[in-house]
Amino acid sequence: MNSDGQPSLRPLERARTRVMKHFDPVPSRTVDLPKLRNRQCGLCGAPSRRRGTAGLSGELPSTHHASSWYSRVIPFFRDRAITDLLRRALCRTLYRNDLNPTKFATKCATKSQSSAFAGPVLAHWALWLLIAISGLFGAGQVGSSGAPALAANPAVTAASPVSDRFVPSVYKTFAEWKAACDRLPSNRSLKLSLPPKELLPLENFGQFEEVLEAFFKLSKEGTLAQSSAWLGQEPVKPQFFNTDAVYFLKPSIPFQPFVQRELVTPGTQIFLHGDLHGDIRSLVAWVDWMNRNGYLRDFRLTRPDLDVVFLGDYTDRGMFGIEVLYTLLRLKLENPTQVWLVRGNHEDVSLTTRYGFIAEGRGKYGRDFDAKRVMRLYDFLPLVLYLGCETNLAQCNHGGMEPGFDPRALLDAPESVRYQLLGRLGQQQFLKTHPGLASSFNARERHLMESSLGDFQPESPTVPAVIGFMWNDFSVVRGEPQFDFDPGRAFIYGEQATKFLLQQGSGSERRLQVVFRAHQHATITNAMMRRLILGHGVYRHWQENDSIAFGQSEPPVLSQKIDMTEERKVTPYSVWTFNVVPDSVYGELLNYSFDTFGLLTTGKALEDWKLRVINQTIRTR
Numbered sequence: 348m349n350s351d352g353q354p355s356l357r358p359l360e361r362a363r364t365r366v367m368k369h370f371d372p373v374p375s376r377t378v379d380l381p382k383l384r385n386r387q388c389g390l391c392g393a394p395s396r397r398r399g400t401a402g403l404s405g406e407l408p409s410t411h412h413a414s415s416w417y418s419r420v421i422p423f424f425r426d427r428a429i430t431d432l433l434r435r436a437l438c439r440t441l442y443r444n445d446l447n448p449t450k451f452a453t454k455c456a457t458k459s460q461s462s463a464f465a466g467p468v469l470a471h472w473a474l475w476l477l478i479a480i481s482g483l484f485g486a487g488q489v490g491s492s493g494a495p496a497l498a499a500n501p502a503v504t505a506a507s508p509v510s511d512r513f514v515p516s517v518y519k520t521f522a523e524w525k526a527a528c529d530r531l532p533s534n535r536s537l538k539l540s541l542p543p544k545e546l547l548p549l550e551n552f553g554q555f556e557e558v559l560e561a562f563f564k565l566s567k568e569g570t571l572a573q574s575s576a577w578l579g580q581e582p583v584k585p586q587f588f589n590t591d592a593v594y595f596l597k598p599s600i601p602f603q604p605f606v607q608r609e610l611v612t613p614g615t616q617i618f619l620h621g622d623l624h625g626d627i628r629s630l631v632a633w634v635d636w637m638n639r640n641g642y643l644r645d646f647r648l649t650r651p652d653l654d655v656v657f658l659g660d661y662t663d664r665g666m667f668g669i670e671v672l673y674t675l676l677r678l679k680l681e682n683p684t685q686v687w688l689v690r691g692n693h694e695d696v697s698l699t700t701r702y703g704f705i706a707e708g709r710g711k712y713g714r715d716f717d718a719k720r721v722m723r724l725y726d727f728l729p730l731v732l733y734l735g736c737e738t739n740l741a742q743c744n745h746g747g748m749e750p751g752f753d754p755r756a757l758l759d760a761p762e763s764v765r766y767q768l769l770g771r772l773g774q775q776q777f778l779k780t781h782p783g784l785a786s787s788f789n790a791r792e793r794h795l796m797e798s799s800l801g802d803f804q805p806e807s808p809t810v811p812a813v814i815g816f817m818w819n820d821f822s823v824v825r826g827e828p829q830f831d832f833d834p835g836r837a838f839i840y841g842e843q844a845t846k847f848l849l850q851q852g853s854g855s856e857r858r859l860q861v862v863f864r865a866h867q868h869a870t871i872t873n874a875m876m877r878r879l880i881l882g883h884g885v886y887r888h889w890q891e892n893d894s895i896a897f898g899q900s901e902p903p904v905l906s907q908k909i910d911m912t913e914e915r916k917v918t919p920y921s922v923w924t925f926n927v928v929p930d931s932v933y934g935e936l937l938n939y940s941f942d943t944f945g946l947l948t949t950g951k952a953l954e955d956w957k958l959r960v961i962n963q964t965i966r967t968r
């Protein structure tokens with residue numbers, strides 16, 4: 348059956364048509380030739396047999412080139428489970444012979460007699476056979492309407508086919524969106540009042556709703572809907588995908604939060620951004636920076652080996668939550684397998700009703716604003732994105748550690764498995780079976796942990812207790828308690844307790860090494876905010892030269908103690924907090940005007956991972 352529900356009478360023709368329609372080879376000039384010439388294949392590790400003068404008119408022998416080309420045209424190639432071996436085999440063939448697939452077909456036709464080309468030629472025709480097969484069975488691989496599969500590996504992930512791409516009715520380009528947003532007053536000048544209606548970039552709620560609906564479609568037809576992508580129990584589907592109901596209103600659906608694991612190849616560059624809290628200026632400035640620096644073209648990432656992770660808290664506290672969510676969804680829809688939005692503690696109805704987002708929506712669009720439906724989008728965001736590269740993993744989430752969840756099986760699972768329901772949290776159970784967690788605690792900390800951890804099924808992010816991934820914090824410097832509780836927030840884990848949880852949470856093959864998160868912000872210059880602002884918006888907890896004695900030290904002293912460099916080493920068991928945007932009450936009260944994002948470059952070993960800290964000054968008047 349095809350996407351329209353009609354029988355596929357001529358699978359080969361149909362497949363060929365589809366292939367030609369999406370045939371959009373990467374122009375070779377977009378790849379840096381000299382850099383790649385002497386490198387191994389990034390995918391299979393095979394060395395290039397010929398160098399410089401490639402077999403075919405000096406074209407670039409790049410495997411990224413090859414694999415992305417094939418995954419663009421063959422639906423099979425978007426499913427890692429089926430194609431990993433196949434892809435590696437193909438990749439070796441192409442790479443060792445220095446073949447560029449964009450010229451492959453023509454060359455094969457002219458050189459098919461040559462024995463040197465026998466392997467590649469066979470591979471080529473085998474692939475065309477695959478295209479035919481995928482025409483017959485491909486629908487099951489990529490969703491019934493050919494929805495872009497959320498492939499695990501961005502280096503081998505194709506752009507979603509043109510026909511499936513979301514086409515907005517307004518703001519076709521980022522430049523248009525930026526121009527509209529540039530007219531908006533700053534959050535600081537608005538002082539929590541609504542912006543004038545005539546300035547709103549989205550004139551009506553329908554313009555927002557179309558991206559929301561497209562996101563729902565993506566969620567319902569992508570890998571989230573594939574049983575094989577879930578480890579263990581999968582969500583109760585009719586309820587999980589019923590976007591007309593919510594867990595907090597009757598007739599209700601169950602709250603089914605989940606975590607996600609994605610794998611990337613060494614050298615993948617990952618952008619990380621902290622809390623946005625309705626600051627459209629900072630987000631638009633970031634998208635603009637990405638465009639100016641060649642990482643984005645409009646809303647689309649320019650390379651398959653780029654990922655973006657937003658660390659939660661998109662709305663509330665600023666007056667442009669709608670515009671922020673709209674921008675994020677446009678990015679997600681353009682790059683479904685490369686842009687990730689994790690769920691922060693403000694991605695929940697109990698906070699949006701208290702901290703301004705629901706009021707903002709009602710104020711801007713009146714009764715048209717469908718709060719229930721907007722809240723539902725958060726249920727499709729993972730609480731944690733475990734980003735793996737070779738044997739190392741980063742835990743990307745908004746808050747902190749959650750001892751009640753055991754990620755080991757997910758981290759070690761086959762590459763096609765991506766999701767796991769959070770399920771019932773066994774915090775007390777974990778403490779009983781892992782007394783080592785409290786081994787570094789004093790009596791007070793031990794008592795606090797024993798009396799406060801529980802075993803429960805979350806009914807919401809805060810009921811019956813907070814989910815640590817969304818809410819918890821970390822202590823700032825060495826010498827602070829290993830476990831503590833902030834009555835206004837949640838639990839605070841120290842260095843030893845965190846290290847223990849990362850070690851215990853590691854799989855046998857893939858190790859949890861680092862946490863990238865946000866969330867821990869205040870409007871007073873406490874120890875954390877001092878270090879965040881002085882450290883250019885990114886702070887690694889428990890730094891070697893810092894201690895509790897310097898907790899409230901002034902910048903001249905602190906600058907001797909903490910890492911303020913642009914490029915930073917990612918050390919084992921390190922926890923990194925990203926600052927909150929400047930056009931906010933935080934920026935106003937603490938007097939900073941720079942936005943921050945991280946550019947993480949992964950490598951084969953953790954020693955090769957590097958985090959570059961990038962700032963932009965934001966106009967806040």
Ligand SMILES: [Mn+2]
Pocket residue numbers: 660691692693745866867
């Ligand atoms: Mn938060």
